[in-house]
Amino acid sequence: MTTLPTHTEKKLGLAIDLDTCVGCQACVTACKGWNDQGYGVPLSDQNPYGADPSGVFLNRVHSYAVQPIDGAAQTINFPRSCLHCDDAPCVTVCPTGASYKRAEDGIVLVNEDACIGCGLCAWACPYGAREMDAAAGVMKKCTLCVDRIYNENLPEEDREPACVRGCPTGARHFGDFADPDSKVSRLSAERGGYALMPDLGTKPVNRYLPPRKKDVPYEASVLAPLLDIKASGFAGWLDRVLGKI
Amino acid sequence: MHPAPSVILFSVLSGAGFGLLFYLGFGLAHPSGWAAFLWWGLGYALAVIGLSASTFHLGNPQRALLAFSQWRSSWLSREAWTSVAALVLLAPMALSDWLGLGLPRGFGWPGAVLALGTVFTTSMIYAQIKAVPRWHLWLTPVMFLTFALAGGAVLAGQSFAPVLLAVLLVVLLAIWQVGDGQFARRAQTLGTATGLDRIGTVTVFEQAHTAGNYLLREMIFVVGRKHAQKLRGLAMVLTCLLPAVALAISTGWWAFVAAAVCHITGALAARWLFFAEAEHVVGLFYGKR
Ligand code: SF4
Numbered sequence: 001m002t003t004l005p006t007h008t009e010k011k012l013g014l015a016i017d018l019d020t021c022v023g024c025q026a027c028v029t030a031c032k033g034w035n036d037q038g039y040g041v042p043l044s045d046q047n048p049y050g051a052d053p054s055g056v057f058l059n060r061v062h063s064y065a066v067q068p069i070d071g072a073a074q075t076i077n078f079p080r081s082c083l084h085c086d087d088a089p090c091v092t093v094c095p096t097g098a099s100y101k102r103a104e105d106g107i108v109l110v111n112e113d114a115c116i117g118c119g120l121c122a123w124a125c126p127y128g129a130r131e132m133d134a135a136a137g138v139m140k141k142c143t144l145c146v147d148r149i150y151n152e153n154l155p156e157e158d159r160e161p162a163c164v165r166g167c168p169t170g171a172r173h174f175g176d177f178a179d180p181d182s183k184v185s186r187l188s189a190e191r192g193g194y195a196l197m198p199d200l201g202t203k204p205v206n207r208y209l210p211p212r213k214k215d216v217p218y219e220a221s222v223l224a225p226l227l228d229i230k231a232s233g234f235a236g237w238l239d240r241v242l243g244k245i
Numbered sequence: 246m247h248p249a250p251s252v253i254l255f256s257v258l259s260g261a262g263f264g265l266l267f268y269l270g271f272g273l274a275h276p277s278g279w280a281a282f283l284w285w286g287l288g289y290a291l292a293v294i295g296l297s298a299s300t301f302h303l304g305n306p307q308r309a310l311l312a313f314s315q316w317r318s319s320w321l322s323r324e325a326w327t328s329v330a331a332l333v334l335l336a337p338m339a340l341s342d343w344l345g346l347g348l349p350r351g352f353g354w355p356g357a358v359l360a361l362g363t364v365f366t367t368s369m370i371y372a373q374i375k376a377v378p379r380w381h382l383w384l385t386p387v388m389f390l391t392f393a394l395a396g397g398a399v400l401a402g403q404s405f406a407p408v409l410l411a412v413l414l415v416v417l418l419a420i421w422q423v424g425d426g427q428f429a430r431r432a433q434t435l436g437t438a439t440g441l442d443r444i445g446t447v448t449v450f451e452q453a454h455t456a457g458n459y460l461l462r463e464m465i466f467v468v469g470r471k472h473a474q475k476l477r478g479l480a481m482v483l484t485c486l487l488p489a490v491a492l493a494i495s496t497g498w499w500a501f502v503a504a505a506v507c508h509i510t511g512a513l514a515a516r517w518l519f520f521a522e523a524e525h526v527v528g529l530f531y532g533k534r
């Protein structure tokens with residue numbers, strides 16, 4: 001049913017730490033690896049070794065250069081996957097009922113057996129979180145690794161999304177945003193976690209934790225006057241000679 | 246947005262077809278005998294060809310029947326219902342006109358209303374998408390409905406067709422004028438999309454992937470916009486001006502055919518622009534629109 005549940009008991013989602021993310025793309029690979037053999041059809045690639053390769057990924061990592069008004073420019077890596085929106089426009093536009101949001105935990109999923117591959121849900125998503133599988137003609141999106149997080153066949157520590165498990169810097173956190181005491185809720189509250197494009201009214205569940213404040217150059221150089229000692233004697237001579245070469 | 250030929254063809258042909266069926270259903274045009282067969286046949290053919298063209302871009306058209314299930318929330322599903330309902334409800338009227346059964350004209354009215362309703366549901370599929378600011382506009386349904394009414398009037402040989410073509414011209418100018426500023430009015434930038442504007446000015450340092458993907462192909466269509474102004478001019482001349490002139494100077498069959506062909510060709514150009522010029526906010530993440 002593509003009408004949205006009025007309330008979800010849990011709000012499972014990710015808190016993504018833009019401070020720690022180093023842009024290594026491990027989550028991209030982990031996600032593709034797991035979901036290639038998990039929920040639904042495999043994530044196909046077209047022409048993977050050719051001149052113009054293309055394929056489906058449920059998670060992509062961008063890199064941005066950000067120039068603050070004062071201080072040095074920063075590189076900020078920016079993972080982008082489904083935000084499991086509370087008011088998900090991708091769900092309500094679906095004509096077949098293939099797209100749905102689960103009332104129990106808020107995960108947004110596609111029932112591939114009912115998907116006609118019209119692509120309308122991908123248009124409706126402002127975040128580019130849905131990609132059509134060119135081989136199977138069905139819509140693919142992040143499942144929040146629904147086949148891991150409840151999977152009793154996996155050891156306890158693996159019952160979290162592949163991207164979270166695979167991240168070497170611990171930049172992705174998984175949990176329940178409906179519970180104010182959960183790890184992700186507390187992290188988000190402490191670090192000023194924010195939603196993407198909230199004015200579009202999608203009410204995303206995922207939160208992005210902004211990079212921590214960086215040192216600005218003049219703060220970093222409190223010792224600068226001490227380092228600026230004029231060399232004299234032999235050191236001074238060496239300094240002058242080397243400076244001329 | 247990627248201007249898929251199947252979708253352009255679908256929306257133009259079925260729009261004109263349902264427009265024609267609207268006039269036939271309401272009895273504003275009431276041919277009889279074999280003329281009725283031809284006119285109703287044209288309306289049905291355009292509508293059905295259009296609808297079947299729309300299945301060409303589906304990944305799994307064999308499941309298309311499922312698209313009738315979600316009318317509560319989905320405009321695409323509502324379109325499926327209204328189109329089929331219109332075609333079914335108009336059938337007795339069409340038969341009556343053809344075979345001279347003398348059914349009261351009122352029988353055609355519900356179908357006529359649904360024919361326009363179908364065009365409205367089609368337009369709402371686009372107008373509902375907030376992520377495409379140029380489409381998310383009340384002018385979008387107005388434009389689709391005017392297209393159907395004007396195109397239908399041309400095809401139905403209505404004497405007031407030139408007036409509706411003039412109205413269509415105004416609507417086109419309005420939607421282009423307002424549409425051009427829509428993205429800016431939404432005030433979304435790479436900075437707001439990523440939320441990184443709270444730190445500073447954001448530019449793309451490195452793309453997320455070196456090769457193309459579905460998003461870039463489907464939603465971040467940037468080729469061909471440079472000729473947009475010329476195409477707009479062409480669309481106005483072909484869609485509105487030439488047909489209006491042809492219909493004004495002659496009532497002969499050649500004027501009718503020329504007007505119809507010109508109008509549909511122009512409509513295809515205008516619909517191509519409707520897609521090609523529409524920018525999806527996801528392009529912001531890629532620093533492209
Ligand atoms: S991020 Fe996109 S695909 Fe995911 S729930 Fe929100 S609108 Fe839907």
Ligand code: SF4
Pocket residue numbers: 093094095096097098099110114115116117118119120121122138139
């Ligand atoms: S592509 Fe599939 S899931 Fe998306 S709207 Fe169409 S039928 Fe629904």
Ligand code: SF4
Pocket residue numbers: 030031032034035058059081082141142143144145161162163164
């Ligand atoms: S939660 Fe799973 S499906 Fe979603 S981005 Fe992470 S690895 Fe991919």
